[in-house]
Amino acid sequence: MGRSERERRQAAQARLQAAGITPPRRSGARRGLAIAGIVLAAALAVGAYLAWQNYSAPVEPAYAVARDGVVVTAGNPAAPVTVDVYEDYLCPACKQFERIYGDEITAALNDGKVKVNYHHIAILDDRSNPPGYSTRAGNAALCAADAGIFPAFHARLYTDQPGEGAGRTVEELTAWGTELGATGDFAGCVARQENTRGIADATAAAAADPAAAPGGRFGTPTVLVNRTKIDVNDSAWLSKAAG
Template sequence: MSQRNRDAKRSAREALRAQRERDRARAKRKRTLTVAAGVVVVLGAAAGIGVAVADHGSSGGSDSAGRVIAPKGAIGKDSLVIPVGAADAPSTLTIYEDFRCPACDAFEKTFTPTIHSLEDSGAMRTEYHLVTLIDGNLGGSGSLNAANAAACAQDQDKFRPYHDVLYSNQPDEQDDKFADSTTLLTLAGKVPGLKTPAFTACVTGGTHKPWVKKSNDAFNAAGFNSTPTVLLNGKNIYSNASLTPDSLRQMVQAANKGKKPGTVTTAPSPS
């Protein structure tokens, strides 16, 4: 193993540990806020006053009937999954991630070539669940806005290349740069054919924001508490940060033994 690979794996482990510390702090804050909110509701009821909590990220994302709009091709329960790769691939990699999350960025930089190779060979498909954990930890809306833009890219059949561009250009987590739609649209220019009027309107209008929020709610309800959370055929394989690209490939090969690869279509690549 080269020193560069060892350094990359060490960086991924360190980023994951740091993210988990932030997640634990967030969970503690959430418990405190839940208790405080309960007190407010009781006091409000006693005084005959209704208390409303503003949702600053709720604009856009539903039709005239108030229904949540899932991106094209989304699958799974409540259509909360964006699939990449052959639908009939024998193995499935499930990834819960946040475009603003540094540990997710470390994971992507280490595993993306292997994941793409497995997808493109028909050995595996990837199912993405988009999460807004960092917005909850640090405030801001970069996680939400980037996830909405990625869902808009899915509408244009360009989720994978745009997903990769977002991680290749991820700002520091303290810099909520992805909250700016101009940044997201500029990065879309790196994906040939993506920056269309329809994509631009989807990004600036927040078409899929309620869908992203529903995806994040499902992540919380599932009991996961860190990103990335990575499952292979339903089994968590990244919880101890010991996963490597080689071991991922070996696990997929073992799981696929005796099975036919899926039917592959050509995947676009970013410029």
């Protein structure tokens, strides 16, 4: 008759002990790890579900875009509220502003509640490598407006914003526009950098504008609502303006 499972285990343990090997004691450790693994997996599943529940897809732009010099106007020109945004594409605080308020602004533009004038400013040209990125990016954004891709290109400039001390080349900016479906002579416009002088003039004008630079202090981002500067740290600024 064959030996029972218990007898086989006891015989194996005896052979190990005879060889001077102490067999490991069975404990609840492995069982505990298994239970912990199940609990962790359940927690991750719950976390993933909650993240999915809280996820909201980016708001897709569905508004008109027009350009006047180095200002791009987004939205219905007859909208009751005018928002002026002064931004430098190398400015970390501008990226933060776009990250926090970008979807809310897009929704207000789509609904016709506001129009937004995007002023292309270059105050950080000397903080990039190669130098001049603020102007180069601003020029490319204006070219993007002409090429029918301003909302997507504007977002890309912040999504892939280089850190201060870095920068993007004309070739890189051109490649972005091509990926986003730019039409017309986008590449030539970016290469010629024909808006350089206009951006420099707009930067000087903004710094001298009492509305944008009260007390002579100007920086980016600066946001005006119906020509009154607002505190961008007030998370309700747009809802207050647009109703």
